[in-house]
Amino acid sequence: MTTTDRVTLYYSPQSRATGTRVLLEELGAPYDLHVLNMKAGEQRRPAYLSVNPLGKVPAIRHGDALVTEQVAITIYLADLFPQAGLTPALNDPLRGPYLRWIAYYGASFEPAMIDKFMQREPAPITQSPYADYDTMLGALETQLAKGPYLLGERMTAADVLWGVAFTWTMMFGIVPRKDVFVRYAERMASRPAYQRINADDDKMAAEHATAAGG
Known part of the structure; x- marks a missing residue:
């Protein structure tokens, strides 16, 4: 894959986005984090509201595709990386x-x-x-x-x-x-994958709390 195929995950630790990051790890997908400090309210600022008007994470960008909603993201990513075996094929009874x-x-x-x-x-x-x-x-x-x-x-x-x-x-x-x-x-x-992300989330959340004055 080229760098243009990398997935960008709009992310905040210890949020619904954690599951999406764990999934990316399970899929072996190349991805970059765009981290939002939700304790500082960054998800409500215009820059992110232009990505997701609801101010929610996760959201992903892959090439020209911008996908919000955790359900849609789960289906999209698993289908994007079928070699990981985490999605039944269209003709699979499952x-x-x-x-x-x-x-x-x-x-x-x-x-x-x-x-x-x-x-x-x-x-x-x-x-x-x-x-x-x-x-x-x-x-x-x-x-x-x-x-x-x-x-x-x-x-x-x-x-x-x-x-x-x-x-x-x-x-x-x-x-x-x-x-x-x-x-x-x-x-x-x-x-x-869960263990790695959970440990990283703990560190990131502590940093965000400090940065937000919490």
Whole structure:
């Protein structure tokens, strides 16, 4: 690959962007970090709002393609580097379930987690994007019980997304520490890519706190 093929990841430590960086490592992808100090509010400044008007990370730039939204980024990157084996091919029977569980993260899990964290009354089940919290989480528990990964024996990019998500949401008590979730999160967190990025995030976050006067 040439330098023009490198992926630029708009990044802040200990954020949703962590999962994208772990995925890039798992894929063996060439990438550069464009680091934002969110403690200093850099994600709300015009320079970054021109990249993502919502002021959220992650976002990636690859050539002329600018991609935001964690779900879209996960699918894009895994397809971009198929040699890593983390994405089922279009004609693979696992492709549909793979896309299902990636989409489930953004469409159902995230809205449920925010309602839970904010202690908001959820919408009526017929209007809610995730039915109700217990039903949403129960579907995940049933799927992961088939393990060791979301799609059974095969690890995919979906597991990178979900492994980081479970680690953080259990840490903050938003998801209960059920055995199946704990085992799954520990399996993903024990991988070298996660270990490397987690250690680097700790250092980077400390530097940002100091720079922001925190």
